[in-house]
Amino acid sequence: MSTQQLPTRDAVPEKLTWDLTTIFKNDAAFEVAFKKVKTQLPTLKTLDRPFESADQLVATIKQILATFRQLEIIYVYASMKNDQDTANTTYQGYQAQVDSLAAEVSAAAAFLDPAILAIPIVQLTTWLSESPALAKYSHFIQTITDSRDHILSGQEEALLAAAGDIFSAASQTFSVLDNSDLQFPEVTDENGQTFQLSDGVYSQLLQSANRSVRQAAFEALYKTYGQFKNTFATTLATEIKGHNYLAQVHHYDSARQAALAPKAIPEAVYTTLVDQVNQHLPLLHRYTELRKKQLNLSELHMFDLYTPLLGKPALTYTYEQAQATAKEALSILGPDYAKQVAHIFDDRLIDVCENQGKRSGAYSGGAYDTNPFILLNWQDDLNNLYTLVHETGHSVHSAFTRQTQDYVYGDYPIFVAEIASTTNENLLTEYLLQTQSDPKIQAYLLNYYLDGFKGTVFRQTQFAEFEHAMHAAAAANGQPLTAEFMSQQYADINSRYYGPAVVNDPQIALEWTRIPHFYMNYYVYQYATGFAAATTLANGISTKQPGALDHYLDYLKAGSSAYPIEIMQQAGVDMTSADYLERAFAVFEERLDQLEALLANLN
Incomplete structure (x- = not known):
């Protein structure tokens, strides 16, 4: 039987590819836009002078934001072209060029925060009260002044910004190695079909009913x-x-504090998540015990944690069927939401x-203008299907x-991003x-829901524990972060999370090698907090x-337009409290009870 190979990019039907000509008609148009942004660098540098009036401050902010707005468009085009085929050297070059330009623009604009902080507080307050044009940027300015103790001089910030592509080099190297250079072997499924292993194929095979597969x-x-x-x-x-x-150098107590501070996320949000998850690990242990019993295994291994407990029912979805189901499940969000979904899908x-x-x-x-x-x-x-609904929530x-x-408020922080996507997942679960x-x-x-909870709340918090432990080990005593050290630490955390029912396979100690989010600076915990918050929101919408x-x-x-904690409080979820986490674990336990009862009747 022949091996099923992944298609080359040019063999993919056009209707199943994204249309990036809506950003730039062709590569030549991208190159023109790239040059236009680059020519703005000298102008930005001329803006670096003390502010003498509210009008001057407004004009400077507008100019800097306008340049970043144009930069984002070329960045999105280059990165998406590169992502669709990371082996394409042309788009590798575009990505590298835009990364370097982004560092240059950041360096040229780095004077802004220190210059705003140099304005006497009384003067700045007066300008904000007297100038409607400046008042429009009041929250933008507040995010800067709130970081007063952590912003360096303009010259120092410029030096750090200019090194931006150097600080991102480890992440870029990981991406190329992981997505392009690794050569995976061929594997065979339960039907005897041979596949070239990839992340997508791996996730499929791990759900196989055939344990040897x-x-x-x-x-x-x-x-x-x-x-x-x-x-x-x-x-x-x-990276760490x-x-x-x-x-x-920015005078934070830790990398975690530095990562959370720009959006005013209290570190207690992070520590409360870890504490609550650890307190509720017995629920995860109960679920792994149920899995071991239902699968009738003498030993439950890490590769047994994703296969359906009753095998896969006749519940598969072609891409077209998934779109139709997603539209129906999300229709509860109203006509305006449905109109956006149709645009994305069609x-x-x-x-x-x-x-x-x-x-x-x-x-x-995407960017503000794409x-x-x-x-x-x-x-x-x-x-x-869940992935489609999840990413549609983001879009x-x-x-x-x-x-x-x-534009100044036209993006949203990562902290609230995962709430929109996982609310959609919860609504899909209710619909199904x-x-x-x-x-x-x-x-x-x-x-499936319990597996999703396990993967999003428990597993992402497990990642967060590992991530913070590695940052702390390197910072506290200069611990060399060798493969052996990281593998041992990861294995220990993994064993504690999954409990005595699961064999701690030696291979799982290497899982840290393949997690791209470890290169995103305290990102993963937000999947867990977002899922828990989404549980409350989805319940309110469904009922x-x-x-x-x-x-x-x-x-x-x-x-x-406001700090994320404030936005979520307005939406009805207080993420500074443990209550929303406890409600999420209550839902997990309720559905675990339901599954146990169903399995008892079916067996």
Whole structure:
């Protein structure tokens, strides 16, 4: 039987690719726009002088934001062209050029924060009260003045900004190695079909009902990563050192504090999440025990944690079927939301298929002046339906924000981003549970929900613990972040999370080598907080609580017009409290009870 190979990029049907000509008609137009941004660098540098009036401050802010606005467009085009085929040297070059230009622009504009801080507080307050044009930027200015103790001189900030592409080099190296250079072996599924292993294929095979297929995929994947563990240790250690260095020079107590401070996220949000998850680990242990019992295994391995407990029912989705189901499930969010979903699905804003060299995983991306695009690596299963709904949540969030807010507030912080996507996931779960009456499918959906909770709340918090432990180890005593050290630390945390029912396979100690989010500076915890907050929001929408939908849509339109904690409080979720986490764990326990009862009747 022949091996199924991934298609080359030019073999993918056009209708299943995103239409980046809506950004630039062709590469030549991109190059013209690139040069235009580059020519603005001298102008930005001339703006570096003390502010003498509110009008001068407004004009400077406008000029800097206008340049960044144009930069974002060329950045999105270059990065998405590169992501669709990371082996394409032309777009590798575009990505590198834009990364360097972004560092140059950041360096040229780095004077702004120190210059605003140099304005006497009384003078700045007077300008804000007397100038409506400046008052428009009051929250923007507040985010700067709130960081007064952590902003260096203009010259020092410029030097650090100019080194931006150096600080991102480890992440770029990881991306090229992970997405382009690694050569994975061929593996065979339960039907005897041979596949070239990839992240997308791996996620499929790990759900196989055939245990030998799961084990073979698991061992093949980590054998490949294990061959390069020292290289991955070097890239991750370099990234962590960069985070720690930037935190230190900006006078933060830790890299975590530095990562959370710009959006005024209290560190208590992070520590409360970790504490609450650890307190509720017995629920995860109970679930792994149920999995071991239901699968009738003497030993439960890490490669056994993703296969459905009752096997896969007849619940697969082609891409077209997934779109139709997603539209129905999200219709509860109203006509304006549905209109945005139709635009995303019908107007080539999604890059659907996996192809050779394509970036793994999925994301929603774009700039203020572009469409909200989605990258997928489609497989015909329930997981990919959830991925489609998840990324659609991000894209509609982006569209509503950009349609409502001016550019200065036309983006949203990562902290609130995952709430929009996981609210969609929760709404999909409710829809499927209501529309699927077969007890086996009901059990499958409950199993899927619990797996999703495990992967989003428990697993992402596990990642967050590891991430912080590595930053702390490197900062506190200069611990060398070798492959051996990181693997041992990861294995210990993994064992504690999954409990005594799961064999702590030696390969799982290498999982840190393949997690791109470890290069995103305290990003992963927000998946967990977002999922928990989304549980409350989705419940309010599903049960049609008064004002719930309106408050949710207002949140989607708020952008960065206030601090994220404030935006979520206005939406009805206080993320400084443990209450929202406890409610999320209550839902997990309730659905675990339901699954146990269903399985007892079915067995």
